[in-house]
Amino acid sequence: MSKNIDENDGILIPNTPDDYISDLILCELPEAGSCLLVTAWDGTLSIYKTNSETSGRENIPSLFKRIKYEMPLLCCCVLNSEIYVGTVQGQLLRYDIIMDSFTPVLITGEDISTLALCKIFVYEDQRLKNSLICVSWDGSISVVDVHQGKIDIRIQLKEDCKILTADCNSKRLIIVETGHKLRLFEFPLQEYDEGTSIASALKYQIRDVKLLPMTDGYVISSIDGRVAVEYLTEPDKQFAFRCHRLNLKDTQFVFPVNTLAFCPGTSKILTGGSDGAVSYWNLDTRRKLKQFPKFNSTSVVKLVCDKGLFYVATSDDSFKSNATIDSNIELQPSSIYVVHL
Template sequence: MVRAKDRIIELPRSPLDFISDISLLDEQLAVSCWDGSLSIYDYDVKEQKVVLNARLQHQFPLLSCCYVAGAHRRQIYVGSVQGEVLEADFELERFVPVGNNVAELGISSLCAFRGQILCGSWDGFLQVVNCAKNSVDLHWKLADGSKVLSMDVNEDRLIVATTGNKVRWFSLPLEPGDGTEVESGLKYQARKIKLTPAGDGYVTSSLDGRVAVEYFDDESRKFAFRCHRMNLVDTSMVFPVNALSFLPETEILYTGGSDGCVSCWNLHTRKKVEQLPKFNENSVVRMECNDKVLCVATSDDSFKTSPTKDERYNLQPSRIYLVFL
């Protein structure tokens, strides 16, 4: 049996600042970072090797990144903390702004859908980018002014987690409106939302070490579970669950938390099936999975709970790993 640690390798020359997002393809992955960098890595499953292919630098922090399959080529888009949506042009080594973008605050989430990019922002805008024209075709603002925290998409539906403990979903292709709104199955603010591979439900994670599993047409199937906690003699430490990722076409879910751990769960049996070795002392902040690899990004998020701001406070550098499945 291959031990978990024997199938884990660290990416070379990882961005040192806080990792904001990962986008994964069969042989390549993109990493966006708060230092404004977008890094492209090539990986080889057979050889279990990873090399840095290219890196672009933007003047503002990047919050999100996404691959989209265009008509004639593969494109990569990023969203910035300034509300910019940008196409990465590696030939000219620059970022190209998307036209007609109305967002003015951070682009927290990007999702690819049929040659389009769906964008959600902190100022509550949803936008549809026509990648062939590199321009926004459609945009509107959520009626209650909620911030978009996380999004996911499949062929039929876009799902959005917002502030106010709300979850909204929209039929695709996207049309203006507030969609179907429900209360989140969690008490505290959501960190991540993912549609189930079967498309019959969704999973949300929160600040208080909980994950909720809910279904669109069968409320009786919903459940929640606690994870990423440390039980001590006289107290219990609870860590945010920052990252969720499904093994494609299965009910196997990976969760990553600020305890620095990645757990693997079978949602059908409602049991934990694997605990990966702790990568380092940083928090697990992002994950992406396909049927070949699980990519895990770890960053130092201790600044979020620090009682004071000290310029001399040095964060630990970020590190990124590939787990070969």
């Protein structure tokens, strides 16, 4: 069995949310400098100063602010030094760090969608400045002008289409649908654009997707311990590999690969699974660079990388494998670690 992670591999960040962690992002804020933003299902938005100008144990992020909303928060984003969050009810909220309060972005006070906002991205289109792309479980994609407080573009996929997750860069948006499918949208987005439907190279449900930073393509991970690398212009280069598995004498345990994170400006990627471990890969050489020890008894649910270190969020996702819904179930508390590569 893997040993638990020690201080040479990672440091536990104090004052982390207890509930299931839904998003991790790195950003710069005028009030706090380099920060780690964390949203959770208990409705909390936590802002940590990363103290990136220091080294060693002094580099441990410290809690700067925490605010709780009445509904679970599923994602966050920073545009023009302002923090935005998406709720489980489909609201897009702006967080005022001075007033320490949330306000709806739409001037009508309405929700962006009928179901949860699962992802928010900055829309890098010069014609639509000050805009966010909001992706929802209900199959809608909305471009929101946060200064005018209105929706400029809204794309609604077919009724039976639900969006599980997404990723975005300056060129395109990729979404993961139910039914083992992906859909690719090239920028600029158009009101009636249905995108290009792509069949998944993986047999089972996709857990995460990331666009390749160095070329045109994407990486997906699934619940059956597999990762696939797809190239849009060079399909012959595509490949897949197994990971996050436990080999025993008579059987093999397979764990979902919940999260992916690229090291900035490289083809090196981190994978995190329900085995509680993180693996580090070089996609160019197709080799594993390092296997990090198991963090704790819960699952790795989110990763974000920053130069020579990365942040790991672990949460108890055992409820996903329960046969019935148990409202009285007690989950283990979540944790966040900072790890040096």
